[in-house]
Amino acid sequence: MVSGYVEILRARHAARLLVGTLVGRLPNATAAIAIVLFVRAEGGSYSLAGALAAVYGVANAVGQPVLGRLVDLHGQPRVQLPGAVLSGLAMGVFAFAGVGTPVLAYAAVAAAGLFTPPLEGGLRALWPSVLRKEDQVHTAYAMDAVAQEVMFTVGPLLVTVCVSLWSAQAALLVLNVVGVLGALSVVVSPPSRAWRSAPREAHWLGALRSPGLLALLGAFLFIGMALGSITVAAVPYADEHGGDAVYGWLMAALGLGALVGGAVYGARQWAGEPGRRLRVLVALLAVCYLPLMLMPGAFAMVLLTVVAGVFLAPAIACAFVLVDLHAPRGTVTEAFSWLVTTFTVGASVGTGLAGPVVEAGGALWGFAVPGAAGAVSLLVLACTGRVLAAPARGKVVAASSENDPNRAVEPRFSSGDRA
Structure with a gap:
């Protein structure tokens, strides 16, 4: 590793x-x-x-x-x-x-x-x-x-x-x-x-004219919602199990899980189509959110929160590969920025949604939101599987590399968007 x-x-x-x-x-x-x-x-x-x-x-x-x-x-x-x-x-x-x-x-x-x-x-x-x-x-x-x-x-x-x-x-x-x-x-x-x-086609939609990128952004909107809702649902739980210190441990545990998962995921090479791999990772992410509804004691809850974060960084890393594959030629930076924006907006929506849910049903229903959001994200990926699997137009070996001053011919892992 x-x-x-x-x-x-x-x-x-x-x-x-x-x-x-x-x-x-x-x-x-x-x-x-x-x-x-x-x-x-x-x-x-x-x-x-x-x-x-x-x-x-x-x-x-x-x-x-x-x-x-x-x-x-x-x-x-x-x-x-x-x-x-x-x-x-x-x-x-x-x-x-x-x-x-x-x-x-x-x-x-x-x-x-x-x-x-x-x-x-x-x-x-x-x-x-x-x-x-x-x-x-x-x-x-x-x-x-x-x-x-x-x-x-x-x-x-x-x-x-x-x-x-x-x-x-x-x-x-x-x-x-x-x-x-x-x-x-x-x-x-x-x-x-x-x-x-790379030279780009003039289009007011820019990177958003890619169906594959739109499908990915739709899925990650709900993953962001799941993450944002956890930060709110953890507040009433912490109030009943030790206060601010417990809340801090829960948030740190979520980050620790993502660190461990991302480190392990990046330590090996993964064969197969990345769209299919992303569906598996998001399914595991959604499943790992569900045990949070058990709301055990503080120590056990911290462990469950670590597990809930394990598949987040791998899913994000896999999404990076898909963004590179599906970004229209000449829009790769914009495409990556759209992923950041969508995830951030999703987290904000999740935070806003979880507030009324917690007020109406307590922490239990608050922790149900991330599992539901993860399931919707998986549904989006399942419904758009063909779009994500389809190779983006023009993804071939380039006649010259954008970044090679000698213009040497070389195969690209992504295509015309050598970036």
């Missing part, structure tokens, strides 16, 4: 791109908690804090595919770095202006979310040109999914450390400065500067 990951990280530029992307995405991973803590430190209400965090999330969901399309059209450095700087400046305005002028606060967090650079999609577009071997790229996708879980686990801890050492305002400023430096590290790297998207 370790040797496969080490081999990837030893590839030229691979470690730099992975670390730079993770550091560059810290502001995005920590935005919600940083905004809430800052608003409360400024004397604002929880309602205002939640509304500002929601505005940031919506703006981010809108901005990711838009900026992803611009990356495909104009390259990474011209979009990623200006986006990171503008997002950081907007959050700086919010940090210095505070919440005394609500209109300015809303505008600042909206701009910060809108201009957040699509570093996640950009990294996945770069992996094939950095590694060049199909098996290594698939392993890198799994490692990428695991790394995201680490970031979303460590990020909130960094916010609390900054707040305890300095202030909530300092946390906003420091994390955004660090994020800009991470984006800078990525965009000045040779692979990012050399990367060019």
